[in-house]
Amino acid sequence: MTSLTHNRRFFLQKAAMGSIALGITPLSWPLGTNVAPGKRVGMIGLDTSHSVAFTKALNAAAASADYAGYKVVAAYPYGSKTIDSSAKRIPDYTSEVKKLNVEVVDSIDELLKKVDVILLETNDGRLHLEQVTQVLKAGKRVFIDKPIAASLADVIAIFGLSQQYSIPVFSASSLRYINGMEGLDKRQVLGADTFSPAVLEKTHPDLFWYGVHGVEMLYTAMGTGCQQVVRVHTDGTDVVVGTWADGRVGTFRGTRTGKHDYGGILYTQAGNTKLGPYGGYEPLLKEIIAYFETGKTPVTPEETIEIFAFMEAADESKCQNGAAVTLQSVLEKAKKKGAVK
The missing domain is CATH 3.40.50.720 (NAD(P)-binding Rossmann-like Domain)
Structure with a gap:
């Protein structure tokens, strides 16, 4: 299978x-x-x-x-x-x-x-x-x-x-709404490790297709402000280490072998919190309907853009044999491509 x-x-x-x-x-x-x-x-x-x-x-x-x-x-x-x-x-x-x-x-x-x-x-x-x-x-x-x-x-x-x-x-x-994330005060988060499947699809950057689930969990906990990433890549596993501007460190582990699962650990000032299990689509669907009703989005454009900058920087790090890549560098390249006027 x-x-x-x-x-x-x-x-x-x-x-x-x-x-x-x-x-x-x-x-x-x-x-x-x-x-x-x-x-x-x-x-x-x-x-x-x-x-x-x-x-x-x-x-x-x-x-x-x-x-x-x-x-x-x-x-x-x-x-x-x-x-x-x-x-x-x-x-x-x-x-x-x-x-x-x-x-x-x-x-x-x-x-x-x-x-x-x-x-x-x-x-x-x-x-x-x-x-x-x-x-x-x-x-x-x-x-x-x-x-x-x-x-x-x-x-x-x-x-x-x-x-x-x-x-x-x-x-x-x-996965933004995985069990353990509810009621989280991001100001208390000292760091986080998340994991999810990271199945690859040749038409998309490596983590965009499926690794996005685990990366979004990481950002739900850590918030914006990541400055650079380093990626370790093998056929079966990706590990991406992000360093935030305030010195916090967050990691994402993407898997392509073994049991496929979703979760992580949040490190907070009050202690550690386990993420998981995944509870289904209901929490997300509630947020979608609330957005349809009010026009207010629960996730800012800045956070969504940074999530994808994080994953694109991870791809660049892979191309550079695991070198550190800044999110600012990939954002500047994206704007130069002409998609944004």
Whole structure:
């Protein structure tokens, strides 16, 4: 069994467990039922298990009050077309969301005419800048699933468009809300070690595709301010050590062998805290709905940009045989690529 297949099964199992925990029951509202004004959700990309899990939670007859009546009413399936591990999921996931009373449409333009807010779930981060541009031009709030893009230049460009159209953009991994992170006072954090699978995908920088989960956990604990990273890379493992401006040190361990798991240790002034186990999508989905309602994002653009600068600097360190690379240097290179005016 490949590690990617193992990962997919892990997330599907967690999604199913999350659905049970949420008390999701079979749908009872018929296709075409009016959804309250402003609460029609559109989905771009049916190539990830997140698409089905989010739809099941929102469209359940007994959906949580935390979801405020939002329902997925329409979806555009594409989505990855050239990454086989994602593209091959589209037919089955399309069939599943149709059973959940979701209309499947032929274009993003058609989708935008039918909905109020967007879940951008396309697994291929290379498509996100083009897709979110259409959404922002249409004046819709949008959550962008991980990775927000497949290059640091595109990440910065997306937030530039967000400013241009005066629409805040939210992107996060569900691992930001792993057990142990709740109620954390970042001012008490002295350091952190996190770990997650780091499956590689040749079309994306190494950690963007899957290592982003563990890196986002690290940033959820440490906050912004990392100055430089050093990366140790082998076929089965990556270890990235970040040094923050205030002298704190945080590490991320990405695995491609052995048991695939998510967690870590937080070192705080009050003692050490264990992260884990992973509890599913519910905490993230609550934050997405709160953002749809208010327009306020729980993660700042600055933090999301730095997360991806951290991972791009880690790639540069790998290319330099483990040399220290500053985040400022990769940010300057990204801006020079011309994606940001």
